[in-house]
Amino acid sequence: MQQGISSIDRRKMIRYLALSCGLIIPVNSLDAIAAILNSNDLKPCKNSLLNADQLLILRDLSETIIPTTDTPGAIAAGVHDFINVYAPACLDHLEQIQLLTSLDSLAQHSLKHFNKRFIHLSPTEKLDLLNQMEKGNLPFSNTDRTHIKLIKSLVTFAYYTSQIGATQELAYLPIPGGYKGNVKFNKVGRAWALTQ
Template structure:
């Protein structure tokens, strides 16, 4: 017999569903009510024996490198620390249709092709400064990339943000978190170091 969820687990599920809807990642908000997103997030464990479910091992590694460049480790864990690339692999498998999966894989292949053409190495082997320069060009859709490549990068950033901020570290260490929020404060002083709030 299944045990009922404790209140904290129900609150976390509710928060994940709302965050999925807010992120606007293609295909996620429409499927959130079916529980597919929650299953994907829960299934993407961080153990060393992780086996990719859609991406190849090389594609998974590249996704991790890209995710870490998008949300690097600072005073809080980075995207790789929370296993964002693994969550993305699961999200693509259970929430994305075949054409979107193919576009994602093609976007990764395009980045590898440009890295080989520009630096003679795979993207992960390029110096950090060169990786950042290529991602800036990709973000802007400027040479050697094109507008379609820019669309892929926006999709990737959406996936990374969703995977990161639905992780425990993203929701409680990067964002401020109160299990039971206090009363309304209409004149709350913000500073440059003030953190955003996780959705409760």
């Protein structure tokens, strides 16, 4: 008895079919998954770099860098959550250390100079501390100055690649000019030539 497909191949095929059917079912629950991902809970996720305090500092720091104006700011865009997941996956070890060092430095200096945690500072005090760090003025060092550039670049990257940043802050046109596939020749004139 000769068959085109051996029993082992049929078993593999049935296994793959079962796996593919099993993967189709959870697609219906994508709305629930999206709701979980869009929640504004400040709990560090499983693959995160930051602890809860560092995440709060990053949240307020990102809102200081890109504040809410007539468009939503960094908190609304979830910049801090994005960086928390992006950093361990995409930054090298040195950059991760720079990020952590900067957040810890801000925490220490806000306690030392304002006697308050960074998250309890007024927006003006947060901006003042950020400007001092960016200039490398005392008590911050030139190392802090270079580290804050990393945070600012991460915040701007996270914001402008978010849906809020891309559609509400920037002008978004998914297909510039639109696509008109079937246009009468007399409306467009002559056809375009590639060479003369």
